[in-house]
Amino acid sequence: MSIPTGPVDLSLLPSSSVVGDDGRLTIGGCDVVGLSEEFATPLFVYDEAHLRAACREAVAAWGDGVAYATKAFLCVAMARLAHEEGMCLDVSTGGELHVALIAGVPAERLVLHGNNKSTEELAAALSVGVGRIIVDSFDEIDRIERLIADPPALEGGPEDAEAPVRSRPKVLARITPGVEVHTHEFVRTGQEDSKFGFGLASGSAARAVERLAALDAAGVVEFVGIHAHLGSQVFALEPFAQAIDVLADFFAPLGLPELVVGGGLGVAYVNGEQAPTMAEWAESVRAACRRAGIADSVRVTAEPGRSIVAAAGVTLYRVGTVKDVPGHRTYVSVDGGMSDNPRPVLYGSGYEAFLPREADALRPVPIRLVGKHCETGDVVVAEGYVPDDLAVGDVLCTPVTGAYGHSMASNYNKVPRPAVVFVADGSARTVVRRETFDDLVRLDV
């Protein structure tokens, strides 16, 4: 059994992690304390082999069409990696679309999401020819119809003006099946009361499908499937099966070739937690599809984000102050905080912290790990434990920070965002450079 004052569970660390006889941690063959010296702190470190293996596992479990949800972590190198390993990419804004295209991912491997896609975003997606558009509202159907009937001259020179809006995009309708999952309410999306998709119970799903089928018949779009996303950081597989049960009666008569169950597979963040594997998730969804009589010919896929990148990444911080508040607690302050990991503040998420110079050490000392921002809520680990020789100047590591950390990072208090390095085979490469103070004023006019 895991106890909080024991060493960090090695299963939480990226897969190429090795703790040497001297207790020092290496990831991808790189000494972690050494990385903090070479690249400074705070620093996001990703294990490239872990990332690649996770993508391959997703493709093996779901088959072609499984998409990496880029919102979890996106930069040019990550987009390329996911594409190289055979995943499609789910992009949910014009910005994510731009990064994926800049990375050289072919447009047909992209899936466009979003509950409020602007006309410009849709026009861009149509003109490059994204592989799928997940339709989320009646307003969006109107916009797509208008854009295809009357392609706009895109902004820019005469060349751009001639850029064609490609005809007949493949579209899926996003349905909210009315299934609630046990996760933080901010990341629950499958319930009827949601800003996402078309509700099944209210009849709007039926109306949306009717309109898309009519547009398909008119040759405007190719209506290929149904999409449902229940929520994120979901540990139980039952809600996915339940969603299939609920959707099956609606889906089967449509005779559509594609069904997407969204993302949401949970990951272990702290000692003792356990999450299903990608293969278990896919198998349980497929079994539910078989039980519900969904034809084998239907392409059933998913859009994992967190489960691809979370455990592949760690954050390195340097300890700046250690303050005992008698009768209360000890505060350990590091050089980052809510600007590089807002999840504890937003969702009350828990993390482990340990010293990579002695990764196997017991952690008997209770502390609160906090950042350098000007508010009390700036907590990285609310109830943490550290080794008794932790000292100012030490490098602390928080594992499982590869998802929704860098991607939700901010410049609060004008703290520059950390660099991101990928490590593999004993070498480290910067994939996102650290922001400088000059970057903090680059948009000021």
Ligand code: LLP
């Ligand atoms: N597909 C759709 C339509 C989504 O909205 C999401 C996540 C995903 C796939 C990927 O879900 P994942 O496999 O990563 O759970 N910032 C929050 C998570 C928000 C998730 C939003 N949508 C967090 O830090 O926990």
